[in-house]
Amino acid sequence: MKRLIVAVLVLAGVLVAADYAAAAAAESVVSRELRDRLGLADDPSVRINGFPFLTQAVAGEYGSVELRADRIRVGDLHNVQLRADLRDVEAPLSGLLGSGTPSLRVTTAEGAARVGADDLQRMLPGVERFSIGNVDANAIAAVVDEGGDPTMRRLDPDSVARISGTVTVAGQEYQPVVLAELQVADGVMRVVPRDVRNSDGDPLPAPITDLVRQAFALRIDPGGLPFGVVPTKLQARDGTLEISGEAHDVVIGAAPESDTAG
Numbered sequence: 001m002k003r004l005i006v007a008v009l010v011l012a013g014v015l016v017a018a019d020y021a022a023a024a025a026a027e028s029v030v031s032r033e034l035r036d037r038l039g040l041a042d043d044p045s046v047r048i049n050g051f052p053f054l055t056q057a058v059a060g061e062y063g064s065v066e067l068r069a070d071r072i073r074v075g076d077l078h079n080v081q082l083r084a085d086l087r088d089v090e091a092p093l094s095g096l097l098g099s100g101t102p103s104l105r106v107t108t109a110e111g112a113a114r115v116g117a118d119d120l121q122r123m124l125p126g127v128e129r130f131s132i133g134n135v136d137a138n139a140i141a142a143v144v145d146e147g148g149d150p151t152m153r154r155l156d157p158d159s160v161a162r163i164s165g166t167v168t169v170a171g172q173e174y175q176p177v178v179l180a181e182l183q184v185a186d187g188v189m190r191v192v193p194r195d196v197r198n199s200d201g202d203p204l205p206a207p208i209t210d211l212v213r214q215a216f217a218l219r220i221d222p223g224g225l226p227f228g229v230v231p232t233k234l235q236a237r238d239g240t241l242e243i244s245g246e247a248h249d250v251v252i253g254a255a256p257e258s259d260t261a262g
Helices: 002-038 053-059 093-097 117-122 137-145 150-154 206-216
Strands: 045-048 061-074 077-090 103-116 128-134 160-169 172-174 177-185 188-197 218-220 230-237 240-253
Touching (some): 077 117, 103 117, 117 128, 128 230
Antiparallel strands (some): 045 061, 061 077, 230 240
């Protein structure tokens, strides 16, 4: 009986190891296909979720595939992070583990691109030590209570960011803190300053405030997101600006075999 138990455990271990090895091989194939499709310099990170993998592979259906790619150049941006979550994916086994052409049909693709503070500062002439962070409803309310625009109370905190940096005007250095509204329309990101104060919370002289508003205003067109994802949301995330959206019924590579037969 002990020998039987040991044999079963060894067999289970071998099967699990084989399953992970097959998943890793498939992820490598998908990574190369996505690199070519997206025009990336390096293979992106790909993870096929769900266990066991071979059961999904035989059926040609996968619940979730995750893609990550860092340090991507997009126009004037030098260090963009790309993320995509592909859900309900169809992919024939011959393409992933055989000699066929890899192909995926994705029911829903959620994509996002993150732009870091260094890239944003590069687009803000005269601004140094730039940083960006999140705010909540309490922070917006506090600004309004201190004399800020009352209409800011209607803003979704997810669409507002606290940005700061150092600017020099007429030989004097200022360190303003700005609450900015984050907008996205037709794939274009906009950072619109709504409230400007000194780092100690006191208001700045009106002429300086106007100059700071102009200095921190941003318009960024990152181009299309992967897989035809339509950008619909812009928010501050982990010290970056993240633009995100989703697409449906996306085909990557050749059409799946089931669609080409007959």
